[in-house]
Amino acid sequence: MQIHNLSENNSILNHFLGQIRNVDVHKDSMRFRRNIERIGEIMAYELSKELAYQDINITTPLGTKSTTEIKDQIVLCSILRAGLPMHQGFLNYFDSAENGFISAFRHHPNNDDYFEIRVEYQAVADINNKNVLLLDPMLATGQSIVAVFNRLLERGTPKEIHIAVVIATPEGIARLKEQLPDNCHLWIGTLDDGLDAKNYIVPGLGDAGDLAYGVKL
Template identity: 75%
Template sequence: MQTHYLSEDNSILNHFLGQIRNVNVQHDSMRFRRNIERIGEVMAYELSKDLRYRPIEIQTPLGIKKTAEIEDKLVLCSILRAGLPLHLGFLNYFDSAENGFVSAYRHHPNNDEFFDILVEYQAVPNIENKTLLLIDPMLATGQSMVAVFNKLMEKGLPNEIHIAVIIAAPEGIAYLEKHLPDSCHLWVATLDEKLNDKKYIIPGLGDAGDLAYGNKL
């Protein structure tokens, strides 16, 4: 797996990352969603450099201009619900992409710290021979991402697979490296220190879904 770390060089990305972590800013859910969306736009721009392009000619009012356009047939697929504002950021740039949504969550069958991953709701277009962008803001253990990936592969085989996350833990990256094909690209806005005993990212930012849309039962 090829991993790209986007926050190693200072840019406006780090400004947005700081705001989504800041407890004095997080209470504004609209601002939190908008910052996640803007991070998605920055990540989409960086990822776009790795796509395939074809030459085209554009008619202007005064002549012809040779340029290029994206050749890949893109499918954006987000993990509900936290992935929605990040998805929108990518869609702002890849506005002709097809869109898919999958639900995945930690299920605690014994009401203790043990959990497995349940993948339930799926609304996904055909991904066969397309470029799949799998989107989720947080990569903690990596189990949800791998579970969704495996479920999607039952529907078809993309030409290329890109995974985009905002905050990742080293344990989650190691899990993806072990369970996903070497040809996958992982795009990480920023890498954090570790997981705690409950498998949450430290220092992280809290629950991205709750911060964006309110606490759930």
């Protein structure tokens, strides 16, 4: 797996990462959503450098100009619900992309810390021979991304798979390396210390879905 850690170089990305972590900013859900969206835009730009391009000629009012355009069709696939603001950021840049949405959540069958990942709602475009960009703000244990990845492969065979997360842990990265194909790309905004006893990211930022859309039942 090819890993791209975007926080290794200083950029405006780190500024937005600081704001989404800040408890003094968490009261403003609109600002949180917008910052996640802007982080998605930055990650989309960086990821675009790894895509395939083709030469084209365009007609201008005064002549013609040679340039390039993205060669392959893109499918943006977000994990509900936390992935929605990030999805919008990517869609702002890949505006002709097709889209997919999958729900994945932690189910605690014994009402304790043990959990299973349930994948339920799906609305996904055809992914065959296309570049799939799987988006989720938080890579904690990695179980959700692996479960969604496997469900996606039941629908077809993509040409390339890029996974983009805002915050990752060493444990989550290790799981993806173990269970996903070597030709996947993993894009991370930043790498955190690890997981606590309940498998939440430390220092993390809290629950991204709750911060964006309110506490769920």
